Amino acid sequence: MKTPIPDYLETLLDSVREDTSGEVADYIPELAAADPDPLGMALCTMSGRIYGAGDDRRMFSIQSVSKPFVYALALQQRGWDKVQETVSAEPSGEAFHELSLESGTNRPMNPMINAGAIAVNQLINGEDSSVDDRVEVIREFFCELAGRELQINRQLCYSELEDAERNLSIAHMLRNYKVIQDEAHDAVLSYTLQCATEINARDLAVMSATLAGGGIQPVTGKRILNPDVCRMALAVMASAGMYDAAGRWMTTVGIPAKSGVSGGLIGSLPGQLGIATFSPRLDAQGNSVRGVGIFQKLSADMGLHLMAADPYGDSALRNIHTEGDATVIRLQGKVNFSAAENILNEMETEDFGGRRIVLDIERVSSFNKVGRRMIKEALRRYREQGHDVAIYDPENILTDLVYSDGTEAETLDSLKEHSLEEKD
């Protein structure tokens, strides 16, 4: 059997293929001359599997899609407080303000607009970095995110610099307010090189999946960013990634996203997916027409909305049964706060006649930090009440058996004798 996902992606592409509305960006010859027709998309799962369709290997310059990634890198290198000094994280709302500087602080409103992105670029590799060193750090970071070697299209960059009046204007104003230290020209050069990195939809899907997965590149398995950094970058994408219509986008599509002028569009759904589309024709807001169409359909079809409550019904507590002198508590699935709460609640109401309690976590797929802490605390409390407590964890999923009081949990090698009578 072939998985139906690629077929589904083809269907998605077909649903927008005939839409030739919009125009390719025309402010530089290279973009104006771009073929307007390519259409591609890719998904990347938390396990690092990539599904592509159409022109998913067609290379193009990353442009503004680079913004959330470099913001994440700045957070990783410099920390929230330093980055926050440089750029705010508020939506800029109506684009009435030419430069989108926050009144009072003169910081850029957020890192998804050019003013913010130019300022953030300057944070990388330290303020004293040369342009070349800074750009190389960013390029290497992009390579790590994509899991392969990427190149900067310097020819494109130089062409963009020939008509970079708006960015130069912004950079001079940032310097005027001491938001950046570099010469305006260097700051714009550095940012424009960042934007000229060539990628394809598959690369972007993997990169987005890295943000969605809390910083672990899902193909290479390498940790690139801290989870809190990814959370912040995703939050800013959610509030400011789609320019003027951020509110409407999050209400109807519900996927933190970022678009670029060359036709790229990415989305990151925390814990689930990285998504990327490529189609160069842009709508009036500067977003890829067919890319937006794909995201809308994807969200509606697949329930991929950030605010979607998965239908409840999960029981992380599989069952509780008596096995000789022991009460066996069998957990299953993913144990996060909600699951742990669920488990503890049911355990609390149980009257354990037998003194021995066995916690069977063989069927647990994972614990998060708070889930692990809560379960261990429950066991510690049982022991304090005089119960004899043991854990059956054949795959060492709990990882750390030390209780909050410093003592260690007892483990069992086998649960075989009990499981024979299992009647769930």
Added chain:
Amino acid sequence: MKTPIPDYLETLLDSVREDTSGEVADYIPELAAADPDPLGMALCTMSGRIYGAGDDRRMFSIQSVSKPFVYALALQQRGWDKVQETVSAEPSGEAFHELSLESGTNRPMNPMINAGAIAVNQLINGEDSSVDDRVEVIREFFCELAGRELQINRQLCYSELEDAERNLSIAHMLRNYKVIQDEAHDAVLSYTLQCATEINARDLAVMSATLAGGGIQPVTGKRILNPDVCRMALAVMASAGMYDAAGRWMTTVGIPAKSGVSGGLIGSLPGQLGIATFSPRLDAQGNSVRGVGIFQKLSADMGLHLMAADPYGDSALRNIHTEGDATVIRLQGKVNFSAAENILNEMETEDFGGRRIVLDIERVSSFNKVGRRMIKEALRRYREQGHDVAIYDPENILTDLVYSDGTEAETLDSLKEHSLEEKD
């Protein structure tokens, strides 16, 4: 054993109890005379369990915390298109614009500001409704959400109306732009009665949990709102619930939230929790000082951030083994898009020597729509390839066995003979 969650909530309250900064709202005598000291909070899970601490049963007027709920009711009654005609869903950004009407359309920017909330109130029960009927519909909706009888504090409402100049100003301007049809005075009366509903932190936790859970009241189990309505309400809370600092709130705390002038603050984490705090002293932005502190600590401690990627590692495919002439594919946990993708991927690489395929979903806790569709499509494809396919689903969790081609899946009554040899 007693669950440690109440202890944890007490710890949270203790962590902010000494902070007496901020001031109670003083624009009407009733609020100015309010005791500034109460401090309470409550959580409500998707299963409807409520954990409270401190003054969690202390009654107060709901005020602006009512906004997301009535917005959801309007969406439920009138649909997205009609509601969108009346009120936009964009963050209002800097509060430079007195009335926060969107330039061009003259609609209120979003339903979390007063202009938007007054307009949304008018949508309930039809434009021709009397004030009394409209307010009664809203009160009953709040009762359903809270799962108990709630009353409106009319005395408080009349006191508020004595100094309602700002809201009257807004209502007249809305009428000027034909956004509302009622007399300005009636519109403000209707909205102020909505705000004067008396609730406590436990009520608000349950109400928030209903939004978080896709519209099912978790205590009564009754469906009150559609899932898409809840998604939209949560999205607007995320982008506009915390006034000027919405971006920063979502970046650092990451819980869609709404505050009220009487000291209430709610948060809804989709699929996980409803949260409510109560402490009347407000900061300069009008948010409860200690409430904000609790949310910050809760988010940091518990990983309760909307953008948190649960650490991946779950395998919804438990195992695949041969059992006589059958290959048994055993699933587990929650099957959404990500899980289904995972399963299908592994199934794709498998070489099923035996003709018969048995899908064992006994250990599956739930399917969402797309997960169900993808799994069924995989089975249909196997059958098309000539495999004999059957499903073992003793708890009828799949609910609907019809394939996309109209045929029905075969089911098994028992898997006993296979499970005896299980060696996972």
Added chain:
Amino acid sequence: MKTPIPDYLETLLDSVREDTSGEVADYIPELAAADPDPLGMALCTMSGRIYGAGDDRRMFSIQSVSKPFVYALALQQRGWDKVQETVSAEPSGEAFHELSLESGTNRPMNPMINAGAIAVNQLINGEDSSVDDRVEVIREFFCELAGRELQINRQLCYSELEDAERNLSIAHMLRNYKVIQDEAHDAVLSYTLQCATEINARDLAVMSATLAGGGIQPVTGKRILNPDVCRMALAVMASAGMYDAAGRWMTTVGIPAKSGVSGGLIGSLPGQLGIATFSPRLDAQGNSVRGVGIFQKLSADMGLHLMAADPYGDSALRNIHTEGDATVIRLQGKVNFSAAENILNEMETEDFGGRRIVLDIERVSSFNKVGRRMIKEALRRYREQGHDVAIYDPENILTDLVYSDGTEAETLDSLKEHSLEEKD
């Protein structure tokens, strides 16, 4: 001979008569039903002569044209400081701000916009005045300005009140910020009655001439306003009278002006003219289409621009000649600062051989305050130098002969003997 001015006015009307573009205001039935065709205008000179043409006696409601007059009355009654506390005097620039309140102070930006005019209306007759008393004070003030009895069209007022949502919105917000004390409804009633006063173009020309003339009603000769009050009202008309295009209006037309929604338009050129036109069709900015056309032509044809420098060449010093033992200094025309400076300068360079100096001011048409002070100071200095100084002022135009040191100037009864030999 008939003066050509009426012919000129007819020519002006003819030049715009065919222009039927624009629309009458339609927000109330009374205005919507107004005959769109009337076209009239009037000029009033500083001497109180009125020239009218077309429908110059057609009555209409004064509407916003009342604003500068009531502003002047408020300044007269309450003084600059008190009025300035209530309303700023800055142009509101782009009309992006619904209510045009000044950020920070929450005062209306200026008295020419509705928010400002409503606030100014409340200053008349004291904050504790009843609406009736306040409106009667304003009506009587208008009567004095127009020099005849005027009536309020109460029917029109009540009709306007039926759709006064915007003004009610403004009034409530003003009350919210404590800018006004009256109930919002009363404030709007009071302002709307002010606007419903019925006048014609001739009345408005006289009223405008009163502002232009420093506060003396030119027909009755009665002083109604102080000169400084008129200066301030004219300055605000100049900067804010023509809404969004104030800068362009003052650059190209250069006449402080104010328009009203019923089709009136006034202009006041300090020291020269009051001008009024009436034509109900309005352009997109709400200004009378044909009225604007008339003003543009009038300004271009007649050099009636506030910034027009009258071609220089005036000599206020007519001549200086010796007459026996006296030197006769003969002045002429209007003696203001510039003229006095001119005179003193020429006197300074003169070598008065004879001890006696006679200042002949028979030909002087007027002194202003500073001109009088400077001339007297020059005479005092001559006397101090030992000259015998006398003034010939048969028409008592100097009015006050006391020098700055308290002594009095000597006067002559006759200059006849000198004038016979005059050789200028």
Added chain:
Amino acid sequence: MKTPIPDYLETLLDSVREDTSGEVADYIPELAAADPDPLGMALCTMSGRIYGAGDDRRMFSIQSVSKPFVYALALQQRGWDKVQETVSAEPSGEAFHELSLESGTNRPMNPMINAGAIAVNQLINGEDSSVDDRVEVIREFFCELAGRELQINRQLCYSELEDAERNLSIAHMLRNYKVIQDEAHDAVLSYTLQCATEINARDLAVMSATLAGGGIQPVTGKRILNPDVCRMALAVMASAGMYDAAGRWMTTVGIPAKSGVSGGLIGSLPGQLGIATFSPRLDAQGNSVRGVGIFQKLSADMGLHLMAADPYGDSALRNIHTEGDATVIRLQGKVNFSAAENILNEMETEDFGGRRIVLDIERVSSFNKVGRRMIKEALRRYREQGHDVAIYDPENILTDLVYSDGTEAETLDSLKEHSLEEKD
């Protein structure tokens, strides 16, 4: 006798001398190091007489005071329509908009702000001009205005360019919107050289007097600008010259003005005076503290308010008497529209028994265009009615004797025989 004006100026300086509040501009070393103490002022009359006091010959860089002059030069060279395409003429109101570009057109709001002044500078000498040629044209224009050779302080210019981030930002944005064509660096260089021209208070007083006098340099008597150009420049100074407080300035001081960062402040009162002060300490708005104080006192003391209505009472018609078979109509003073209207009105009511009418304009000091036209039209009408009409104009003040119908007025060589019997 010495004219008291210099004494008065000394008194003015004394009244502010002790005020050492404010700070010198410190954004470049040259200005930061400037002596903060100099205090000087100068007036220049329409006759070109200059009165100076204090440090009126102390040289400083003209800075923003150059803006209205270069705007006038642009209007003179390019015409209103072309200039209007480049820069609007509206007040910018609150300085909330970083760059003060007009929304929609992206033109600078007015030529008194930097964005406007940089754009206006580019209009001089054609868009294709080199920087050197353009700056030389401007320098020569300043020399003509001042009536003496002025130099540019290139050292100061280069120092300013080292921290010209804000202006560079503006120039790049202007280029982005195609408002200017030059490279941003060249545009800023060109503008900064303009600002670095060294002048003193006496120069500025003469330059301001040239604007006030309709374009004739009052010392050299040379026409430099057209009257309409001066009117426009003065109108823009009035509405936008004093930044945020333009409305208040015009209300209370009433003199079109412009300030500069090095401490200069000019005012131009049409037809009356050019005024300049110099004192380097600036208030929070960037205006010279003591300069503002002097203007306030000057306006209050001297009645030098643009909106001041000179007290009326002038009779341009001196008298009408019968002299044999002739009626002699004797005019006096300045004959503008108001005066001509006055004259015509009185003539209209007169019954001229005798057929011959003699218009005696010996005592007229000047006619303006419309005054001349109206008087000649009256004479033409008398002739048409059958009167024999003649003009006595010994000083040829009427200049042009052709009537509107092409015929010429009759003139008299002498009026002696009549004047003997004069009994006025």
